[in-house]
Amino acid sequence: MIDFYLNLHPVVQGVLKGLAVIMVIFPIGGACSMAERKVSAWIQGRPGPNRAVVPWVSWIPVIGPFLQRLGIFHVMADGGKMLFKEDALPGHVNKFYFILAPIVAMIPALTTVTAVPFGAYLDTAGKVIPIALANVDIGLLAVFAVSSLGVYSLILAGWASNSKYPFLGGVRASAQLISYELSMTLSVIPLFLWVNEPGREATLGLGRVVEFQSQPGFLGGMWFVFIMPVSAFIFLTSLFAETNRQPFDMPESEADLVGGFHTEYGAFKWGLFFVAEYAHMVIGSTVFTLLFLGGWNPLPWVSLADLAGWLGQLSPLLAHPLAVGVISIGVFLVKVLALVFFFMWVRWTVPRFRYDQVMEIGWKKLLPLSIANLIFYAIAIAIIQK
């Protein structure tokens, strides 16, 4: 099986790997939309979606009703509804861009995965090797560059809809996303100053950041969220703004803009926007986990290599690279999903900002804070690493 795979043409291998990752990200995006409904229900003290059920499953005694109450079949129900609903195309829209916009929304959301490592295994020499589609030197820059193209879907959707509310949503989106990109980029510079110690080949790779957080010793095993809490805070806030999550969901803002940029959309095109939003959120969470939460290391000061060592004492089967790889991906996914839950938690807790407040927070608070943060850490790192 493995030999057969390795004998394939590299391009075919790459396509298969890419498809495998997309087949995980896309359903997670769909499942997150379901989870959001359930989480919001819990936070607001109501049962939430609990009706849809597949007939045969409901016959299973205890598990069937439990799954029904959990509402997991609503994912299928929603997906089916979106697929089979009439896909109306309003007469007043610019058809080309109207259809293009949801597609443009999905492409950056799924392309950013290529540069994001999502697990690691130990080779025979005991070296931790990240699992990624492309472990590139540019790493974070590639993620930022590709995900910054996502703004076009909102702008185009707003413009092509040829009606007031979507247009306002599109204009808001373009200004907001550019404003917060600045503080986001500035907030991670101290981190890479710290990671790129003198005498090392410079890198922006995300795998290297995790490697740095899994060194032995008190400071070595510390996650960056503890070393640079201000950076983490700025990055997370900008992430909320970049993914258009409440309290920053100005482009959508259903209280004053009906549905914002996707007012005119329905059926599967709307569904694509929806899944793209969650896919962006998942990717943002993975990047935050890699940068600040130690990536695939299970706990602060407990690296994956330590864990593999302990498991190896339990049973040699668990120390197999495949097992360690699966465990690391599991640890990583748990962290990412916890962060996604945090996104939802914030959405149903913090009220939405007004647009002028969004701009004021971005330009007058976060940007000066991130610059001050950068200067502070630049001086501190220069003194420590001299």
Place this chain on the structure above:
Amino acid sequence: MGTFLFNVLAIFTLVTAAGVVVNRNAVNASMCLLLSLVGVAGLFVGLQAYLLAFLLLLVYAGAIVALFLFIVMLLDTKGDARPTLHKLPIAARVLAVGLVGLGVVSFVAQGKLPEPAIGTAPAVGASLKLYAYQLFTTYLLPVQILGFLLLIAMLGVIVLSKRFDGLEDIK
């Protein structure tokens, strides 16, 4: 890079660049500009200058063209009828033809870069460290001057667009 890929990307870049000029609709033109920039980024990737490729995407495709679109949408240009061309004075015509001719002649005469220089030239855009080092040593002055120019432009925009009438303290 394979010649085939280079040809595809080069043609794509040129066609979309022509689209920027030809299109009447400003939104179409901006989207063509975006595609053209993506094509150039692809060419950079082919040259293994990944850093430049992604910086181009991040700064130009991701932010600047988005700003273009923002402005285009705010002004809501509908692609009006083209202004009729006025007859240019003779001097301007001669000058224009002369300049174009000079450009073509100089391109034909000296349009070739010396071969060995390409082979031995350091690939500054390829490595992160090398690029940053060059930026802070060899090209420090141009970078600073550019930054200063941008600052002046920004201040100019603020002065021109903002009314300072009721604000005594700012004056």
